[in-house]
Amino acid sequence: MIRYALICDGSHEFEAWFRNSDDFDVQSGQGLVECPICGSQDVRKGVMAPAVATGKSSKSQDPQKAMMEFAGKVRQHISKNFDYVGDRFAREARAIHEGEKPERAIYGETTPAESKALAEEGVPCAPLPDPFVPPQAKKLN
Known part of the structure; x- marks a missing residue:
């Protein structure tokens, strides 16, 4: 083509x-x-510069490496712009949702049961895939 x-x-x-x-x-x-x-x-x-295909593109990158670089940028953004609330995430998210606390971006940990309860109550939240979780956050089982 x-x-x-x-x-x-x-x-x-x-x-x-x-x-x-x-x-x-x-x-x-x-x-x-x-x-x-x-x-x-x-x-x-019209006038057009030819596109010359070479064996290696200077912009080509291993997809897994590119994804991990992206995940690193997401982790940095979360760490810089969100408040880490640790295992108080469910309580903080609920309090923000109900207007008891000022609205702000937070992240932390919940158990699967707490996460399910938040979803059932309509509290907007979503789990972060492991590569996007900032290092200070830990997972509760």
Whole structure:
């Protein structure tokens, strides 16, 4: 597949994909290529830098490594912007939800039973997957 930058006689710029370099010429000659903005079939190729594929992309990265880097950024964001309330999470979340305490972002631990009770009461909360849990937080079973 090849992507071309195209320009119509109305100076509208757009892109289109073709199976190979000859397909544009064939389709254009048959009146099958038209500007999506004005409908003109007087379309020509624009200037476009070629995309050169190499064996390794400078931006390619191991997906697991990329996920762990992302998780690290999430952990840092949580540690910096949320208050850690430890095993008081269920009580604090409930108090915030009921307006007894000022609204703020918190994180901490709950047991599975406490988490289920919060959900049943409509208290907005969600468990963090292990890679996103900041180091000071611990899991209660």
